Amino acid sequence: MPNTLTLEEAWDIIQEQRKQIRLMEEQIKLLTQKCFGKSSEKSDDPGQLSIFDDFIKNNEVKDSRVFEQPETTGQETETITYQRKKKSSRQVTVSEDLPVELEELDLPDDEKFCAHCHAQMQCVGHRFVREQVCFIPAKLFRKQTFQYTYRCPSRIRHSDEPNQYYKSSPAPTPVIAHSLASSSLIAEIVHNKYELSVPGYRQVKDWQRLGLSLSAPTIANWLIKAAEWLQPLNELCRNELMKQTHIHGDETSYKVLHEPGKSATTMSYLWLACSIQDAKKPVVYFKYDPHRSGAVAQKLYNSYTGSLQCDGYQAYGTLPGTIQRSGCWAHVRRKFIETGPTPNKVVGKAKVALDMINRLFKIEQDLKTKSFQERLEIRQSKSKPIVDEFFDWLNKTPVIEKSGLGRAVGYALGQQAYLMHFLEDPEIELSNNTAERHIKIAVMGRKNWLFSTSQAGAHANTLFLSLIETAKMNGINPSKYIEYLLNKIPQLPMINNQEQLKAYLPWTEQVQTNCI
Numbered sequence: 001m002p003n004t005l006t007l008e009e010a011w012d013i014i015q016e017q018r019k020q021i022r023l024m025e026e027q028i029k030l031l032t033q034k035c036f037g038k039s040s041e042k043s044d045d046p047g048q049l050s051i052f053d054d055f056i057k058n059n060e061v062k063d064s065r066v067f068e069q070p071e072t073t074g075q076e077t078e079t080i081t082y083q084r085k086k087k088s089s090r091q092v093t094v095s096e097d098l099p100v101e102l103e104e105l106d107l108p109d110d111e112k113f114c115a116h117c118h119a120q121m122q123c124v125g126h127r128f129v130r131e132q133v134c135f136i137p138a139k140l141f142r143k144q145t146f147q148y149t150y151r152c153p154s155r156i157r158h159s160d161e162p163n164q165y166y167k168s169s170p171a172p173t174p175v176i177a178h179s180l181a182s183s184s185l186i187a188e189i190v191h192n193k194y195e196l197s198v199p200g201y202r203q204v205k206d207w208q209r210l211g212l213s214l215s216a217p218t219i220a221n222w223l224i225k226a227a228e229w230l231q232p233l234n235e236l237c238r239n240e241l242m243k244q245t246h247i248h249g250d251e252t253s254y255k256v257l258h259e260p261g262k263s264a265t266t267m268s269y270l271w272l273a274c275s276i277q278d279a280k281k282p283v284v285y286f287k288y289d290p291h292r293s294g295a296v297a298q299k300l301y302n303s304y305t306g307s308l309q310c311d312g313y314q315a316y317g318t319l320p321g322t323i324q325r326s327g328c329w330a331h332v333r334r335k336f337i338e339t340g341p342t343p344n345k346v347v348g349k350a351k352v353a354l355d356m357i358n359r360l361f362k363i364e365q366d367l368k369t370k371s372f373q374e375r376l377e378i379r380q381s382k383s384k385p386i387v388d389e390f391f392d393w394l395n396k397t398p399v400i401e402k403s404g405l406g407r408a409v410g411y412a413l414g415q416q417a418y419l420m421h422f423l424e425d426p427e428i429e430l431s432n433n434t435a436e437r438h439i440k441i442a443v444m445g446r447k448n449w450l451f452s453t454s455q456a457g458a459h460a461n462t463l464f465l466s467l468i469e470t471a472k473m474n475g476i477n478p479s480k481y482i483e484y485l486l487n488k489i490p491q492l493p494m495i496n497n498q499e500q501l502k503a504y505l506p507w508t509e510q511v512q513t514n515c516i
Helices: 007-036 053-059 183-195 200-209 216-242 294-300 314-318 329-337 348-365 372-396 404-414 433-449 455-473 478-491 498-504 509-514
Strands: 062-068 079-085 149-151 166-168 246-258 267-275 284-289 307-309 324-326 452-454
Touching (some): 183 433, 183 455, 183 478, 200 216, 216 455, 246 433, 267 294, 329 348, 348 404, 455 478
Parallel strands (some): 246 452
Antiparallel strands (some): 149 166
């Protein structure tokens, strides 16, 4: 006799299969969104913050208008407020620092006569026709250095050493001995690769067009050699970062082809630690490592004792208790956004959670110009009730554990202790977006140069990424800063002397003066 099922057993099987179908449908929607949908996390909530808010405020003029309905007896008056962007007549702005070259369109002397009476015509004025921005192509030149030597004409023997009769003018130490690479050339290669995301093999044709034939391996070798000069300064920047009370942390995947004990398809990682937005001496530090384990996090933050804001990755859970971990509300919001096919189509319970999180971000938007004390008071009076309501709602909401909503709720509850810290410390930000903005330069570069061939190349990449992002945070020109360092540091008696290197930190007066 075949086994038969009771109605109750059959019903339980059907319910379990329906649950599995719903889970698979959610996975299909999520993968479809990631492959073919928009990558923006911006929802339809006008209060949601964006990492591009500062750019928008500086480049767009907004007009706020309020329309009120006329009062009617027995009815409430509704006020509708919205913001409308003013259309700019010119989409491109020109710096006032650009030099001006005048073009005067005058008649030839032989045409300044009247066609009828042949009398010489007189100029009665001129008018403005147009303004254009013109481009002067870059150019290379060969700099040949000669060193003069002098000899004493006296016949009197000064010493037994023959060299005592001669004296030569000092010659600066080059960045790379016996090489055509100057500091300015390397700085431009760095700018093209890391700021414009143009890999070395695509730069080759541009340099050839300017008169310099070189190969991609040569470019990579130059960057590795130049990075060796700057490594002590980069470590000094890391030491300065670890002295700060509040920092951010993040990590992203990276591929290195030739690594001992690993295949070319195995992922390595770039780790990031950076200052908060309000830091007086901001630093961004990238570190390459073949692994993503807790041991790497412990090594990176081994001398740190302050507040670290990061995501919920388990490697950060291995850090010692001297480091106070703070959670990221943007990561929590992302989990709930992923439950919908698009950010604007989050519905149901996920929409309820998303609305509460967006209210927190709306409050933070108004705190940017507030003092720390004012920020703390507003968070306690406005943000704390929302946070309490949010976690109370999560604990009372039934969800399927492995569903998208279930994973979002589980992540938020698992991070609850870390997500609450911003309520007690005004220097802690609501999200880890500061770190994600800085790590974006590595993500964009990774899509273009794809990988590093060797570990030495990976270390060079992290060094230049660190110095470029640190320069940006300190308001100086990254290219000028790199060139300045490559000119100055090789001339130091000891490049590992931290007291000498402190003069080349990006916030010092001489660097600020020379690298703007």
